[in-house]
Amino acid sequence: MQKNLVIVESPAKAKTIGKFLGKNYKVKASVGHVRDLPKSTLGIDIENDFEPKYITIRGKGPVIKELKREAKKSNKIYLATDPDREGEAISWHLSHILGLDEKDPVRIEFNEITKEAVSRAIRNPRPINRDLVDAQQARRVLDRLVGYKISPLLWRKIRKGLSAGRVQSVAVKLVCDREKEIKKFVPKEYWSIKGIFKKNKRDFEASFYGELKDNKEIKMDLKSKKEVEEVIKRLEKEKYFIHEVKKGTKRRNPYFPYTTSTLQQDASKKLGFSAKKTMVIAQQLYEGVDVKGEGTVGLITYIRTDSTRISKEAMKETNDFIIKNYGKDYSSNRSNRKKVKREKSGDIQDAHEAIRATSVNRRPEDIKESLSPDQYKLYKLIWERFVASQMSAAVYETLSIKIRAGDYIFRASGSKLKFDGFMRIYNVTEKENNINFPNFKEGEEVKLHKLNSNQHFTQPPARYTEATLIKVLEELGIGRPSTYSPTISTILNREYVILENRSFKPTELGFLVTELLEKYFKNIINEEFTADMEEKLDEIADGKFSWKKVIEEFYSEFHKVLEVAEKEIEKIEIKDEVTDVICEKCGKNMVVKYGRYGKFLACPGYPECKNTKPFLEELDVDCPRCGGKVVERKTKKGRRFYGCSNYPKCNFMSWDQPIDKKCPECGDILVKRVNKNSTTIKCINKSCDYKKIEKNIK
16 A cells, blocks of 8 residues: 555646655646536525535546545545635545545645645645635635526527626626726816926926915916916016925835736736736746756745735745845845735735745746746746845935926926845836936026927826736725636637727627626626625635525525516627628628627628628828828737738838828828827838827826
8 A cells, every 4th residue: 555645736736746755655636626516507506505516527537536546545645736715625525526534634735836845734734624615615606606697698688608707797897987988088188388497508307387376386287278378478587596405315115026916917017928828827837847957846836826925934045045146235134015905805815925936046047948938037027026025125316306487386306226226136117217407506596498388188098908907806806816817818708808909998799798787787797796795705714604694695686686687688689780891702791790809800691601801990091102091900919000901002001000190390191109108109201200209197
């Protein structure tokens, strides 16, 4: 009889752990869940206190047979599934299948897959935590009731293949609500005045702020060109004096280590990774990579976490590393942990650590050869963020000045990096306004060189990107770390939203389903309910509530609403938008369809005619080369660009959007590029230097 059997979820994890434990242990993988609710039926006995009807997952027979065979030959069995509610539930199902007593010390858990962590877990087994299991069961049953009761209603009333869910439907609602805000938005005009001043043959710039009355500064909102001209007329008659000079220092504290949400957000912004891609690569780094000269080892800690806590051992190792490599001044030598309250929910889950490198001594560049390019990029991001979180703050010298012109005030401020601190290794994307001012004394006169006025318009709120949607879901307490990535995949696959220029845009179907759900299920499919339910699930995990009681309270209201919706909702027919584009294969007018990457044209004669074409949005701009219309196109990877409708006869192309204005310097067309904080308008002619940058006000 072999001595010990360890069961994990994935074969990759089994392979890594097997190398740590040696000959006295056999490590096998369950390959995820082994039991679940049936797909073909509801699988919940509503009349019998919502008892779940679990079945063996199809295709898992051989895996279970092998696990049973190995269990019979083993002296001890350890269930080493992931350290979260889902992992606890898998261990509970395994204990049922293998005939283990869940009250016996059969469960082990570790936050990182290293030899030391696994060995420590083996020495400290515990019983299965039934509260965590019940919290997972409550979520599974709740989502099954919502999904399997509302989804068939959508199939009957709209079309097959649709789905609804507590988290996914709220995510779509957020995207739809943002689109409504954008459509209702009315731009407001405003103006700014910049003063260019001279001192000691050096130019410096200050911004007009407003009036000075009774020694109080009152901000002036300039809303028209006429107002600006009146102010400039008065300013041109004034002398300019330094009214106030303030010098100081400010500290910029390091960021906290990554949680699941912040990792997905940063990987999206800095690496261009989707949430799904981030989690796939992070899973590989967690389960183990064969590192040259070291063997297979987990490079990062567990990847599904809400916590920014790190262990004392990791803190000490990192502190020693920082002192050795950068000096004592760079070490904060303190805990860098936060405990936050969600906007709509309770405390964050703090079951295990933040996402960090399992050893700070595995520098990204040292193990680069052992990693794929994407693994290296993500590991580097995690390693740098973790190490930086334990470093000292960056320190800036600051300077702010106020310039008086009669009864008017101009302001200018800037900063200069004095000590880089954590920024020694961590790239901060936000730019500082670096000081480039002469030395000033209060009361001294400065010469005005010229006044520049600029017209601006307020900008509508931006559409959600993956990063910003995940951020708002987390802030509202909707979903948990493990749900963000599958939620986004679901709403894309269901064609409720499309990705346009890396931002989510709701489809007609998304609007339709959301409006229907809001009308009949407004107390269920909304941010407050979803966040409150997440809090109740947390309390079930803490042993404060009975999970069946929570489900009973929910269902007593839900089934009444469901009956009303079934009676009142009539069959809805979604008609495809017909275009004037003729199918060259059968002669029919092509219609607009929605796919994962946006609109496309399809022949209505499908399946007899399967002709499709890209959908081209026409801009109200003439091609500068042939006079045809400029249209929006997409590359094979979904990147947007602009070309001529007469392609391939005309090969005009621009990555930036052409606008219906001519360059004031050379007469060619202008293009615009809208970023998060500004809009750049420039000439398409590369030999022309015309450029105008306007700040966006939201």
